[in-house]
Amino acid sequence: MEYAGLSQYRYLLTDTDFWSSIGTTLIIWALATFPMIFLAMVTAVMLNSAVRFKNVYRFAYFLPNVTSVVAVAIIFGSVFSTNFGLVNALLQAVGLDQVAWLNTPWGIKVAIATLMTWQWTGYNAIIFLAGLQTIPGELYEAARMDGAGPVQTFFRITLPLMRPVLLFVLVVSTVTGLQSFSEPQVLLQSTANESTFSGGPDHAGRTMVLYFFQQTFDNNDFGYGAAVAWGIFLVVVIFSIVNWRLVQRRGED
Amino acid sequence: MATTTQAEAVLAEPPPAGPAKGTRIRGDRRRGIALHVSLLFGVLLSAFPFYWAVIMSTHTSTEIFSYPPKLLPGSHFGDNLSKLFDSIDFFGSMLNSLLVAVSVTFLVLFFDSLAAFVFAKFRFPGRRTLFAMMMAIFMVPAQLAAIPQFVIMAKLGWIGSMTSLIVPAAANAFGIFWMRQYMKGAIHDELLDASKIDGAGFLRQYWHVALPVVRPGLAFLGIFTFMGQWNDYAWPLIALTNPDNVTLQVALSQLNGVHGTTDYGMVMTGAVLALVPLLIVFAIGARQIIADLGKGAIR
Numbered sequence: 001m002e003y004a005g006l007s008q009y010r011y012l013l014t015d016t017d018f019w020s021s022i023g024t025t026l027i028i029w030a031l032a033t034f035p036m037i038f039l040a041m042v043t044a045v046m047l048n049s050a051v052r053f054k055n056v057y058r059f060a061y062f063l064p065n066v067t068s069v070v071a072v073a074i075i076f077g078s079v080f081s082t083n084f085g086l087v088n089a090l091l092q093a094v095g096l097d098q099v100a101w102l103n104t105p106w107g108i109k110v111a112i113a114t115l116m117t118w119q120w121t122g123y124n125a126i127i128f129l130a131g132l133q134t135i136p137g138e139l140y141e142a143a144r145m146d147g148a149g150p151v152q153t154f155f156r157i158t159l160p161l162m163r164p165v166l167l168f169v170l171v172v173s174t175v176t177g178l179q180s181f182s183e184p185q186v187l188l189q190s191t192a193n194e195s196t197f198s199g200g201p202d203h204a205g206r207t208m209v210l211y212f213f214q215q216t217f218d219n220n221d222f223g224y225g226a227a228v229a230w231g232i233f234l235v236v237v238i239f240s241i242v243n244w245r246l247v248q249r250r251g252e253d
Numbered sequence: 254m255a256t257t258t259q260a261e262a263v264l265a266e267p268p269p270a271g272p273a274k275g276t277r278i279r280g281d282r283r284r285g286i287a288l289h290v291s292l293l294f295g296v297l298l299s300a301f302p303f304y305w306a307v308i309m310s311t312h313t314s315t316e317i318f319s320y321p322p323k324l325l326p327g328s329h330f331g332d333n334l335s336k337l338f339d340s341i342d343f344f345g346s347m348l349n350s351l352l353v354a355v356s357v358t359f360l361v362l363f364f365d366s367l368a369a370f371v372f373a374k375f376r377f378p379g380r381r382t383l384f385a386m387m388m389a390i391f392m393v394p395a396q397l398a399a400i401p402q403f404v405i406m407a408k409l410g411w412i413g414s415m416t417s418l419i420v421p422a423a424a425n426a427f428g429i430f431w432m433r434q435y436m437k438g439a440i441h442d443e444l445l446d447a448s449k450i451d452g453a454g455f456l457r458q459y460w461h462v463a464l465p466v467v468r469p470g471l472a473f474l475g476i477f478t479f480m481g482q483w484n485d486y487a488w489p490l491i492a493l494t495n496p497d498n499v500t501l502q503v504a505l506s507q508l509n510g511v512h513g514t515t516d517y518g519m520v521m522t523g524a525v526l527a528l529v530p531l532l533i534v535f536a537i538g539a540r541q542i543i544a545d546l547g548k549g550a551i552r
C-alpha cells in the first residue's frame with residue numbers, strides 16, 4: 001500500500017462523473033420523496049379516520065416494504081417495459097405515444113422513483129398514523145366547536161403537531177434515498193453495456209452508490225472507492241441537515 | 254437503516270385515538286364509504302404489482318409481448334417453472350439464503366441481547382465510552398464499511414463462501430441499541446438482585462432472568478433481522494464471487510440480467526417464488542407482533 005495523501009480527494013472534486021451522480025441521486029430522491037410524503041400523509045389521515053379494518057389496511061400497506069428489492073425491481077422493469085409494459089399499454093389505451101421508459105434519461109429516473117415511492121409510501125403512512133394517534137381527540141373536538149373545516153383543521157392542528165414525525169420521516173428518507181443502489185442496479189443491469197453498475201443508457205440512472213460500486217469493485221480501485229464513499233457520506237450528512245433545518249424553520253412562522 | 258425504522262413503526266403503536274373522530278365519521282355514512290373506497294384503491298395499488306407478476310408467471314413470453322396486456326392467468330406456469338429450474342439452481346440458492354438468514358438471526362439475537370444486557374443493567378468503567386463507540390459504528394454508511402470488510406474477508410479466504418455473509422453480520426449496533434432500550438425498561442433490578450441472592454451467576458441471570466422477559470423484543474429483532482438478511486443484495490453480490498454458489502437475490506438478479514429482456518414469464522416465476530418464503534415469515538411475524546402487543550407482555 002502506498003500513501004497517496006489527498007490526491008484521491010483532489011481528483012474527486014474534479015470528477016464530473018461523481019458530480020453528475022450526485023445530481024442523478026438528488027433528482028431521483030426528489031421525484032420519489034415528495035409524492036411519497038404527500039401520499040403517505042393522505043393515507044395516514046384516512047387510516048386514522050377509518051374505524052374498521054384498520055389492522056387489515058395496515059398489513060396491506062406494509063406489504064410492499066417487506067418484499068425484496070430485487071424481485072420488486074424485476075417486476076417494475078416489466079411494468080415500465082417499452083414493448084409490453086403496463087404503463088405503455090395504458091398510454092396506448094388513452095391514445096398517447098409510448099415512451100421508452102428505460103432508455104431515456106427522464107424515463108429511467110421516473111421509473112426508479114416510482115418504484116421507491118411504491119415501496120415506501122405505505123411504510124411511511126404507518127409511521128404517520130402512529131404520530132396521528134398521539135394527537136388528543138379533544139383538540140379536534142375543540143376545533144370543530146370553533147367551526148374549523150377539515151382542511152383548516154389539518155393545517156392548523158394536525159400538521160404542526162406532526163412536525164417531529166414528519167422530520168423523522170424526511171431524515172430517514174434522505175439517508176436511505178440518497179444511498180439507493182439495488183433499485184437502479186437491478187432495473188438497469190440488462191440495459192447497461194459497460195458494467196452492471198453503470199446505470200443504464202448515458203448513465204442516467206447511475207446514483208452515487210452505483211458509482212461507488214463501479215469504481216471500487218468493477219475498476220478494482222479501492223483507494224478511490226473509499227474517497228467516493230466519504231464523498232457520499234458528506235453529501236448525505238449535508239443534505240440531511242439542510243432538510244432538517246428547512247422543516248424546523250417552517251415551524252417558527 | 255430500513256429495518257431499524259420498520260421495527261420502530263410496528264412497536265411505536267400508541268393507544269387508540271379518542272372517540273371524538275370515530276363518532277363523527279360514523280354519523281356520516283356516505284363519507285365513511287368514500288373513505289373505504291379510497292383506502293381500498295390504495296390497497297389495490299400496493300397489491301397490483303404482485304398480482305401482475307403472478308399473472309405473467311403463467312404466460313409464455315410471446316403471450317406477454319402481445320397487446321393488450323394479459324390480466325388473467327394463463328396456462329404455462331408449469332413450463333416457466335421447469336425453465337426456471339433449468340436456468341438457475343433455485344433451491345440451492347434458496348438453501349443458501351435460508352442458511353445465511355437463519356444463522357445470522359440466531360447469532361444476532363444471542364450476541365446483541367448479551368451485549369445489550371450488559372449495557373442496560375451493569376455499571377463498569379468505560380461503559381459510556383464503549384456505548385458511544387457502538388453508536389458511532391451505527392452511523393457509518395454501509396459503503397464505507399464495504400471496502401475494509403471485503404479486504405478482511407479476502408485475507409481470511411472467505412470470499413465466495415456463505416461465511417463471508419454470516420460472520421460480519423453476526424452482531425450489529427442497531428440490535429444492541431434496540432435490545433438495550435428494551436431491557437432497561439423490561440428487566441427490573443429487584444428481579445436481578447433476587448436471582449443473585451439465589452446464587453445465579455451472570456450467564457444464568459442472562460439466560461433465565463433477562464431473556465424470558467424480553468421475548469417480544471427478541472421476536473421483533475429476529476423477524477426484522479431475518480427479513481433484512483433474506484433481502485440483502487449489495488454485499489452478497491460483491492462477496493459471492495462464484496456464480497454457481499449464491500443467495501436467492503443474487504440468483505434472481507443473474508436470471509434477470511441474462512434472460513430479462515427475452516423470457517419474462519420465466520424471470521417473473523423466479524421473482525414470484527422468491528417472495529413466497531418472505532410473505533410467510535411476514536404473515537406469521539405480523540400475527541405474533543399483534544398478539545404480543547395485545548397480551549401486554551411488556552410491563
